[in-house]
Amino acid sequence: MASSMSAALWMEMIFGGLNSCTNWSTSTCCSLGHLSLYAFILASYVVLDVDGNGTPLVTDEGCGIWVTPESDDYVVIYAKYDGCYVQMMEDNYTMTIFLEVNTTGEWEVYQKEDLMCPISELPGSRVRDAPSLSECSAVPRGNRLACVSPPVSQDVCLQNGCCYDQANPRTPCYFGNRVTAQCTTDGMFSIAVSRGVTLPSLILSSVKFPRASGAGCRPIAQNDFFLLFSFPLSACGTTQTVNGPNVVYENDLVADKDVINWGGSSITRDSTFRLHIRCSFIGSEYVPLNVEVYTLLPPPPASSMGPLTLEMRIALDGQYRQYYADEDYPIVKVLRDSVFVEVRILNRRDPGVVLMLDQCWATASSNPQQLPQWPILVNGCPFDGDNYMTQLVPVQDPSLQYPLYYKRFIVKTFTFVDSAGQTSLAGLVYFHCSASACVPSAQVQCVTRCFIRRRRALNLLEPATVVSADGPVEFYMAGSKERYE
Known part of the structure; x- marks a missing residue:
């Protein structure tokens, strides 16, 4: 006993x-x-x-x-x-x-x-979940970056939040098409960033630590698909917060954007990427980090009437057969996606009238006069100061009774940014055009020739009229089907 x-x-x-x-x-x-x-x-x-x-x-x-x-x-x-x-x-x-x-x-x-x-x-098990099948299959075999060096079991690989391919002895355990971030037990941050974490694809060469630029803060491995960073918890601008026995280390990764400037306005078509990483130590126990990826919120179109009855509408695709209805706005688009714009004359039956687009531009509000503005068409021609020039679409649709009443063009989506801080401006993006009706004559052909700097004066039925889309278009950067702030 x-x-x-x-x-x-x-x-x-x-x-x-x-x-x-x-x-x-x-x-x-x-x-x-x-x-x-x-x-x-x-x-x-x-x-x-x-x-x-x-x-x-x-x-x-x-x-x-x-x-x-x-x-x-x-x-x-x-x-x-x-x-x-x-x-x-x-x-x-x-x-x-x-x-x-x-x-x-x-x-x-x-x-x-x-x-x-x-x-x-387990604490942090959500962060370290194994990638989905699609996240693994999206990585080309030649671009696989080792997550755990071989030999490694499938269990250990999945525990590290990585993909496993037994048929590939060289790189059986590799990073999936996402962000994989870890705090290691030897006091290191390990962060693998895939270019597919945003839409459009992330420009990997633009990714950096905002508070550090030393050699130790550069990627230790990279290829066309991934960047891999590994650095001590105390390096690369990491901040430390002590609360009793708890110590929290935090840092950020950001990506620069290619910003285009014109007339005091600025736009970009690059994804916004900000990765916030946090590693917590509770007493002597190791607790894994939390990972948050922040990308841009979406942007927008609108509608107005003038002396000449015009309508601007947005088609679902390049066939211009179906169009977004009022209840579909704001239309959500990914940056660099195509927006299929059409302007047409309404309530006229004169086959001798030709629609002419003068200026088309984008604003951050439904007010066509408000700044900032970005030119889309200048004198009916694509604005040549843009790195993704607007594409004019010939109207050759036999189903249209008056094809000369129509003008179509394709815009690659963008978002307004602050010229100084390069931060994306909140809100939607609206499209506007000023247009006129032209009557051909022996002197005037009512044709826009974009290789000629100046057009001859047109015989206008009415002064130029401003027309806007039926609603805003919301442009955004996305990753893994999620929207972030």
Whole structure:
């Protein structure tokens, strides 16, 4: 009876020790990458390996296990999930140990203990979820960047949030088509960024740390598809916040945008990318980082009437057969997507009239006079100061009764940005055109010739009329089907 009472007391001391870990599974502290527990120093322990063989529990770095004295009475046992002594059993990481006690002068096995950590409840497990099949298949084999060097098991690869391909012995474990960020146990940030994290695709050469530019803050590996950064927690402009026993490290990655300027206005067609990374240490326990990717909010079109009855509308595609209705606005488009614009004359039946577009421009509001503005057509021709020039579309549709009443063009989507800070301006983008009706004569052909700098005066039925789209178009950068702020 005495020996049983003593052993029970020891078990309470062994598995009831205080620790800063807040994620306990029964007697075990579960962290990302390892489990740990307090153990009574006067007891002896045997641990089972994955083959069921018993081994004295001692430090063995090669097998991912450490036994560290904590005081005169206790030791702390750390075991890595991918080591020799932890198995995956029914959605748990499990390590089996036997406690041996000496109460009669001889060591005897007192109790078997299965130490378990539910995989789904590990801190940060959401961040380290394995990529989807589509995120893995989207990476060309020649552009795969190693996440964990071989040899590596599929379980370990997936635990690191990466893709696994057993058929590729050179790079079996590789980063998926997304952002994969980790805090490593040796005090490092590891961040892999795929160009496919935004739409349009991220320009990898523009990605940088806003608060640092040293050699140690440049990618340690890169190809046409990925950048891989690895740097100490204290480097590259990382900020540190201490709150009692908790320490939080935070940093940002951003991408520069190619901004075009004209007449005091600025636009861009590049994705906005901002990655915020956070690594938290709670006491002596390692907790993984949170990852947030921020991209741009969307932008917009509108409608107005003048003395000449005109309508601007936006087609669903380049066939100009179907058009967005009023309830479809604002139309959402990804940057650099095509917007199929049409301007037409309404309520006329004169086959001798030709619609002429004078100026077309974009604004950040429904007011066509408000600044900032960006030119789309100048004197009926594509604005040549844009790196994605507007495309004029000939109207050759036999189903139209008066094809000369129509003008069509294609705009590559963009968003307004602040000229100084290069930050994207909130709100929508509206399209406007000034147009006229022209009557051909022997002197005037009512034809826009874009290679001629000046057009001859036109015989106008009425003065130029401003027309706007039926609603705004919302342009945005997207990643993984999500919108971010």
